[in-house]
Amino acid sequence: MQVRNCKKCGCLYNYVTGPSICPNCLQKIEDKFQTVKKYIQQHGRADMEEISRECEVDTGQIQQWIRQERLQFSDDSPIKVNCEMCGKMISGGRFCHACKDQMARSLNQAMGLGGVMTEAPPDRKARDNTNRMRFLDNR
Numbered sequence: 563m564q565v566r567n568c569k570k571c572g573c574l575y576n577y578v579t580g581p582s583i584c585p586n587c588l589q590k591i592e593d594k595f596q597t598v599k600k601y602i603q604q605h606g607r608a609d610m611e612e613i614s615r616e617c618e619v620d621t622g623q624i625q626q627w628i629r630q631e632r633l634q635f636s637d638d639s640p641i642k643v644n645c646e647m648c649g650k651m652i653s654g655g656r657f658c659h660a661c662k663d664q665m666a667r668s669l670n671q672a673m674g675l676g677g678v679m680t681e682a683p684p685d686r687k688a689r690d691n692t693n694r695m696r697f698l699d700n701r
Contacts, residue, residue: 594619595627602633609640629656 566577568584575584583591598617602608614621627633628643635641635653642651647661657665 591623594623595632598624598627599633602635606636607640613641628654631655 564577565574566582567574568587569582570587571584573584573586581588594617598613598619601613601617605612608616610621610624613619613624624633625643628635628641631654633654637653639653642653644650645652645658645661646656647664648658650658650660652658
C-alpha cells in the first residue's frame with residue numbers, strides 16, 4: 563500500500579493508480595466536469611472564457627477535458643485547441659487528422675509494414691487454424 567499527499571488539498575490518502583489526487587478532490591473535479599458539460603449543452607455557442615467564468619473552472623482544466631475527448635464541440639463552435647504537432651486548430655483530441663495519418667504512416671514504415679496490411683500476420687493465421695479447447699454452455 564502506498565500513501566501519498568494529494569496534489570490539490572495536501573491530505574494523505576491510499577494511492578492505488580491514476581493521478582496523485584485524493585478521492586474527495588477527484589470527485590470534486592468530476593462534479594465540475596458534469597457542471598461544465600450541462601452548461602455546454604444549454605449554451606452551445608459559449609466560448610471558453612464564458613464557460614470558465616460561469617462554471618468556476620480553470621480554462622486549463624477545460625482544455626484538458628477537450629484533449630482527453632471528454633468534451634466535444636461542433637465544428638462551428640468557437641472553442642478549439644491547437645494540434646500538438648502542427649498547431650492547427652481542432653475541436654478535440656491532441657492531433658489533427660493529417661498529423662494522425664502521418665504518425666500512422668511513420669509507425670507502419672518503422673515496423674516495416676510499408677502499407678496497409680491485407681491479411682492477418684502469420685502467427686495469427688497459424689494460431690487460428692490450430693485445435694483449441696472450446697467450452698460449451700451447459701444449461
